[in-house]
Amino acid sequence: MCQPWVVSNTAKRPPICVLGLGLIGGSLLRAAAAAGYPVYGYNRSVEGARAATADGYDAGTDLAVALTRAAEQDALIVVAVPMPALAHILDRVAEIAPDCALTDVTSVKGAVLDAVTDAGLRARFVGGHPMTGTAHSGWQAGSVSLFQGAPWVLAVDDGVDPQVWMTVMRLALDCGAVVVPARSDEHDAAAAAISHLPHxxxxxxSQTAAEVPLAFALAAGSFRDGTRVAGTAPELVRAMCEANATDLLTALDRALDLLIRARQGLATHRSVAELVEAGHAARVRYDSFPRPDLVNVTVGEPGWRDGLAAAGRAGAVIRSALPGPDSLG
Amino acid sequence: MCQPWVVSNTAKRPPICVLGLGLIGGSLLRAAAAAGYPVYGYNRSVEGARAATADGYDAGTDLAVALTRAAEQDALIVVAVPMPALAHILDRVAEIAPDCALTDVTSVKGAVLDAVTDAGLRARFVGGHPMTGTAHSGWQAGSVSLFQGAPWVLAVDDGVDPQVWMTVMRLALDCGAVVVPARSDEHDAAAAAISHLPHxxxxxxSQTAAEVPLAFALAAGSFRDGTRVAGTAPELVRAMCEANATDLLTALDRALDLLIRARQGLATHRSVAELVEAGHAARVRYDSFPRPDLVNVTVGEPGWRDGLAAAGRAGAVIRSALPGPDSLG
Structure with a gap:
């Protein structure tokens, strides 16, 4: 798993200020450091900051100190705190480091965009979401290679600044991820279907099986795979599901509709053919979903955001840095 | 994955006649051969039999020849054909080799027990179900190590013959599995919850996500794990779900009830706390479910079937051969 990677871009690497050193923030601190970025972190709990320091990283528990340093160094600030802590953190960013480039790594993008807008920080913000994770959380669960090969969504919402977009894109690529451009609203609808609904x-x-005698005694691969994400800490699952309630309701209603139809088929004519055949066909399509390289857009050119959103929707991913504003005439 | 294993019992190994050389039957042919059993197979399609022969195994496409040989050698017959083919195969067994010990490897046990009873073969039958499998099927998908560490259910229904039970138990152990004793009806209720419902x-x-733009582009671990078994051939999924319709309806109704309550909580007060907390607690219980060794039952002693069923329900598994009728005074 811990393969070395090719640093995709040798352009200047701005200082990175990571706020929150849990699984994602902690992995980002490690990966950015390994890629040669000057990087430091803030963590609310002493334990997390101390664990990062013990592992040789630059980390502390004073948010004002971290943000003052970010403002002085014109750092890229990465917000990696759970949703409930987001508004408070953004208020402090607005107070101390309002002109820094800003991104996040949260699993919902619409709610974050709203909070960023409320805090008056939208001009320099590009939403992000590395599509990775494990059932574990906290600094100790992190890894320098967490982002290797993972899709990392970068928002191309109206008004996103091309220079900030380039900076965050380079960071994601340098951490080993592939970048998927997407609008925040489309991201959330998709995340509801492929992440929140599965949870x-x-x-x-899990609960259904737990109530059946002998079930755990017989449980094997189908159950283990199907319930793996139920091992995730309930507060993390609730935070992402509840922050994306509207889109999740849409996805859940569709799944319920399919399951209720299957129930009727099973009860009335002992057949689940319709669901099973459509589900299998969908999974086969997923297995052969194309992931072409996205190369033909220059960030900052007219229509670049819509062009990237369309390409991302079609499955294209950015594997090496796109040309940006500096390349434009 | 392919670790060598300890052959658990050096007692006499009867000839094994495997009917059906798909994923499970084909793996059983390989594993039994590796454990030193004289073993041969029958497969309806020429391709499957030819593939097995090409890999050095004894296999053919003439059912009458295979069963005549089984009758002459007093072989243990393992029925490893899909449910739709079962009745025909059992009729041929009843006709040509009615006195052979008989087992199966099918994922539902009540329906198989009914078919075996209908064919007049119940006296020498012990139902079996290795709880393993992959999304693939056919001889090529099989492996000598498929059963390593997997739970292999052996039925302890009323009237099961202790000698036949010992023979099948030894085969399962010799293939690297751990044996879980269970009644067929309890097996089917549990299998509905931990295997058929997950499908x-x-x-x-799969189908819900396939309908959302961008979903496949973002799909990562949660979606892949949650849909892995949707890659299974639809006819196999239908066969096991539809053969276990009654128990599956019970499990599906419970899951629907939980999901509909969660939907209401999400819609009315933006909370999925109840489902998420109970689901997580159940999964944690599963992770620490005890799997003690089952050692204190002698097969054939008074009450042995009920004793094994109770132990299996509590999580106990047989890792080395229990004493049997020969050990009784």
């Missing part, structure tokens, strides 16, 4: 299904499956 | 949830998740 609810896994929770329901 | 329906995976199919519904």
């Amino acid at each position: 609810l299904l896994a929770e329901a499956l | 329906l949830l995976a199919e519904a998740l």
Whole structure:
């Protein structure tokens, strides 16, 4: 798993200020350091900051100190705190380092964009979401290679600044990820279907099986895979599901509709053919979903955001840095 | 994955006749051969039999020849054909080799027990179900190590013959599995919850995501794990779900009930706390479910079937051969 990677871009690496050193923030601190960025972190709890320091990283528990340093160095600030802490952190950023480039790594993008807008920080903000994670959390669960090969969504919402976008894109690529451009609203609808809905299904499956004698004694691969994400800390699952309630309701209603139809088929004519055949066909399509390289857009050119959103929707990913504003005539 | 294993019992190894050389039957042919059993197979399609022969195994496409040989050698017959082919195969067994010890490897046990009873073969039958599998099927998908460490259910229904039970138990152990004793009806209720329900949830998740733009582009671990079994051939999924319709309806109704309550909580007060907390607690319980060794039952002693069923329900597994009728005074 811990393969070395090719640093995709040798352009200047701005200082990175990571706020929150849990699984994602902690992995980002490690990966950015390994890629040669000057990087330091803030963590609310002493334990997390101390663990990072013990592992040789630059980390502390004073938010004002971290943000003052970011403002002085014109750092890229990465917000990696859970949703409930977001508004408070953004208020402090607005107070101390309002002109820094800003990104986040949160699993919902619409709610974050709203909070950023409320804090008056939208001009220099590019939303981000590395699509990775494990059932574990905290600094100790992190890894320098967490982002290797993972899709990292970067928002191309109206008004996103091309220079900031380039900076965050380079960071994501330098951490080993592939970048998927997407609008925040489309991201959230998709995340509901491929991340939040799977969590609810896994929770329901766990509980259903737990009530049946002999079930755990017989549980094997189908159950283990189907409930893996039910091992995630409940507060993390709740935070992402509840922050994306509207889109999750849409996805959940569709899944319920399919399951209720299957139930009727099973009860009335002992057949689940419709669901099973459509589900299998969908999974086969996923297995052969194309992931072409996205190369033909220059960040900052007219229509670049819409062009990137369309390409991302079609499956294209950015594997090496796109040309940006500096390349434009 | 392919670790060598300790052959658990050096007692006499009867000839094994495997009917059906798909994923499970083909793996069993390989594993039994590796454990020193004289073993041969029958497969309906020429391709499957030819592939097995090409890999150095004894296999053919003439059912009558295979069964005549089984009758002459007093072989243990393992039925490893899909449910739709079962009745025909059992009729041929009843006709040609009615006195052979008989087992199966099918994922539902009540329906198989009914078919075996209908064919007049119940006296020498012990139902079996290795709880393993992959998304692939056919001889090529099989492996000598498929059963390593996997739970292999052996039925302890009323009237099961202790000598036949010992023979099948030794075969399962020699193939590297751990044996879980269970009644067929309890097996089917549990299998509905931990195997058949996960398949329906995976199919519904696949189809729901397939309809959302950008979803496949963002899909990562949660989606892949949650839909892995949707990659299974639809006819196999249908066969096991539809053969276990009654128990599956019970499990599906419970899951639907939980999901509909979660939907209401999300819609009315933006909370999925109840489902997420109960699901997580259940998964944590599963992770620490005890799997003690089952050692204190002698097969054939008074009450042995009920004793094994109770132990299996509590999580106990047989890792080395229990004493049997020969050990009784």
